[in-house]
Amino acid sequence: MSLDSGKPEAPPPEAHPSERWNGRFSITITLATAISLLVLVSVGSVLGVGVWLAGKNTLALMGQNANQGIANMADRVEQHLVPAEDQARFIARRIEKGEIDPGDRAAFGRLLTGALAGVRQIEAVSYFDERLVALTAARRDGDNIEVYEADLSRDAQIRGHRPMLAEDPQWAAPVWRDEHRKTFFNLVHPVRRNGRPIGAVVAIVSIRELSAFVRKVGKADPGTRFILYGRDRVLAHQVMARGYPGRSVANPLPGLDGFRDPVLAAIWQQEGRFDLVIELAQGTNGHGVEIGGEEYVFWFRRLHGYGPKPLIVGAYFHVDDVATAIRRMIVAIVVGTVALVLAIGAAVLLGRRIARPIVRFSAAAGQVRDLNIGEIGDLPGSVFRELDQQAKSFNAMLRALRWFELYIPRKVVERLVKRGDIDDTISSAREITVMFTDIAGFSSVAESLSAPDVAALVNRHFEIVAGCIEAEDGTVDKFIGDSVMAFWGAPDAQPDAAERACRAALAIADGIRAENVRRRSAGEAPLGVRIGIHSGSATVGNIGAPGRINYTIIGDAVNVGQRLEQLGKTLYPEGSEAAILVSGATIAKLGPEFRPVPAGKHPVKGRSGEVEVFRLGD
Numbered sequence: 001m002s003l004d005s006g007k008p009e010a011p012p013p014e015a016h017p018s019e020r021w022n023g024r025f026s027i028t029i030t031l032a033t034a035i036s037l038l039v040l041v042s043v044g045s046v047l048g049v050g051v052w053l054a055g056k057n058t059l060a061l062m063g064q065n066a067n068q069g070i071a072n073m074a075d076r077v078e079q080h081l082v083p084a085e086d087q088a089r090f091i092a093r094r095i096e097k098g099e100i101d102p103g104d105r106a107a108f109g110r111l112l113t114g115a116l117a118g119v120r121q122i123e124a125v126s127y128f129d130e131r132l133v134a135l136t137a138a139r140r141d142g143d144n145i146e147v148y149e150a151d152l153s154r155d156a157q158i159r160g161h162r163p164m165l166a167e168d169p170q171w172a173a174p175v176w177r178d179e180h181r182k183t184f185f186n187l188v189h190p191v192r193r194n195g196r197p198i199g200a201v202v203a204i205v206s207i208r209e210l211s212a213f214v215r216k217v218g219k220a221d222p223g224t225r226f227i228l229y230g231r232d233r234v235l236a237h238q239v240m241a242r243g244y245p246g247r248s249v250a251n252p253l254p255g256l257d258g259f260r261d262p263v264l265a266a267i268w269q270q271e272g273r274f275d276l277v278i279e280l281a282q283g284t285n286g287h288g289v290e291i292g293g294e295e296y297v298f299w300f301r302r303l304h305g306y307g308p309k310p311l312i313v314g315a316y317f318h319v320d321d322v323a324t325a326i327r328r329m330i331v332a333i334v335v336g337t338v339a340l341v342l343a344i345g346a347a348v349l350l351g352r353r354i355a356r357p358i359v360r361f362s363a364a365a366g367q368v369r370d371l372n373i374g375e376i377g378d379l380p381g382s383v384f385r386e387l388d389q390q391a392k393s394f395n396a397m398l399r400a401l402r403w404f405e406l407y408i409p410r411k412v413v414e415r416l417v418k419r420g421d422i423d424d425t426i427s428s429a430r431e432i433t434v435m436f437t438d439i440a441g442f443s444s445v446a447e448s449l450s451a452p453d454v455a456a457l458v459n460r461h462f463e464i465v466a467g468c469i470e471a472e473d474g475t476v477d478k479f480i481g482d483s484v485m486a487f488w489g490a491p492d493a494q495p496d497a498a499e500r501a502c503r504a505a506l507a508i509a510d511g512i513r514a515e516n517v518r519r520r521s522a523g524e525a526p527l528g529v530r531i532g533i534h535s536g537s538a539t540v541g542n543i544g545a546p547g548r549i550n551y552t553i554i555g556d557a558v559n560v561g562q563r564l565e566q567l568g569k570t571l572y573p574e575g576s577e578a579a580i581l582v583s584g585a586t587i588a589k590l591g592p593e594f595r596p597v598p599a600g601k602h603p604v605k606g607r608s609g610e611v612e613v614f615r616l617g618d
Contacts, residue, residue, distance in 0.1 A: 071281070081185075085169065112125045130198060185207055433487065433535040435561060436485055515527070516577060532565030532567070533583065
């Protein structure tokens with residue numbers, strides 16, 4: 001919004017040399033800087049604190065989410081495996097207490113079936129006696145459970161493990177069973193009676209089902225979940241939910257090297273690894289890895305007690321998945337920074353808008369100081385009351401000055417103001433050259449004209465005369481009827497004052513002749529001009545009453561100049577367009593380019609003796 005009245009603005013005048021840097025400061029720069037600093041400190045501090053808190057909270061939230069996510073997954077994995085431990089312990093305790101006899105195949109089969117039916121993550125439950133004869137309840141085709149007995153005393157894998165010889169319940173290393181084409185993760189719970197091993201309960205968990213469980217856990221959240229067996233084998237992964245090729249008794253689990261998920265396969269690589277900036281809870285670890293030009297983040301937790309090697313339960317994410325909050329924070333920072341820049345820009349514009357009327361006023365005041373009144377436009381109003389009142393007052397003063405300019409010899413005032421010396425206004429004797437002009441036969445011409453026409457004729461004549469005088473740096477002292485008084489040599493000294501005055505006289509003569517051509521073509525009577533020029537000493541300064549003074553010249557030289565103009569009536573024939581008479585004192589100061597014609601010596605009214613007179617321009 002503009003703070004001015006909406007009027008078209010003229011470009012501010014160029015600064016006066018004295019207004020350029022003088023040890024004082026620009027109000028525009030000061031206001032703009034002050035408001036900008038205020039905005040920068042207030043908005044910037046709020047933005048900075050907000051960004052700092054947002055960054056801290058964002059990283060804390062990301063760390064909290066990572067910790068909770070991994071802790072939740074670890075808990076759910078344990079919840080998936082612990083029921084196998086519970087069921088095996090329950091069956092073992094009943095056998096040890098004699099509450100159930102494994103020899104009663106029917107009753108014992110029902111116990112195994114019930115234990116298996118209540119825990120879907122267990123694929124089979126077996127009881128091995130000392131002879132390695134196993135009674136097993138196993139799932140077949142979904143929810144159907146089959147109970148069968150098998151002599152496994154000749155099974156090399158079973159004989160190698162001898163489950164009933166375990167000291168304590170434990171998870172065995174994963175094993176591949178060719179007859180089932182599956183890898184199983186088994187919980188072995190030895191059964192003792194009177195301190196002697198009599199058998200073992202084995203809860204069997206399918207790796208395929210464990211992978212399906214991991215895939216299901218990861219559906220609700222971004223990222224990929226996994227379980228490693230040690231650092232180099234994959235226990236569970238979504239790609240293993242329908243089986244995984246290449247497994248055997250020697251390799252019951254796929255290795256990380258060459259695993260179908262290349263991101264997980266690169267979890268431990270050192271090239272391209274970077275640390276995370278988020279804070280993870282104790283027991284949770286994490287790092288980032290650049291893989292194929294993309295960045296991924298891993299975090300994981302080790303679970304012990306599930307076999308000879310620890311389980312590594314974890315998840316990995318593309319950096320874009322975990323950077324959403326950071327991107328939001330970055331967007332907030334960018335938006336806040338843009339808003340801060342816009343606020344500073346608005347502050348600068350506001351400062352300039354507020355200062356503009358003051359700067360414009362200062363520039364206009366400088367023009368007044370230099371008396372360039374005609375070049376100053378009215379100051380526009382402002383929405384600020386004080387500045388609007390200032391503009392109105394200045395415009396009123398400007399209108400008054402424009403009127404004063406019409407009555408005051410501008411060059412005199414201009415020179416005195418520029419000199420700035422009060423002594424220049426004190427009356428003193430100066431060597432000057434004075435000129436008087438008069439319209440020849442003006443009375444007879446004016447008799448036939450109306451008052452407006454007389455005024456127009458005189459104004460046109462004065463325009464020609466004053467223009468020629470000012471072109472030679474002369475000062476028009478006053479207009480007396482149809483006469484003009486002008487002088488050279490004051491207030492500034494002009495060594496060539498006489499030459500300037502004579503050049504002005506010749507220019508006036510040419511101007512009158514050109515004007516007469518126009519007048520004749522318009523059917524108007526031609527006019528003539530008489531000019532008198534004299535050089536000599538005169539009193540120069542402020543002359544007048546206390547309430548009204550005039551910077552002018554007085555003295556004998558002035559009188560002689562006026563008498564020479566009157567003498568033109570007798571020394572030039574009637575009807576001459578230009579009669580220029582110059583005193584000998586002035587001719588003595590001219591260069592060779594002027595060609596004066598002697599007109600003899602003539603008495604001058606009010607002065608004893610005669611004055612040598614010359615005609616100029618003949």
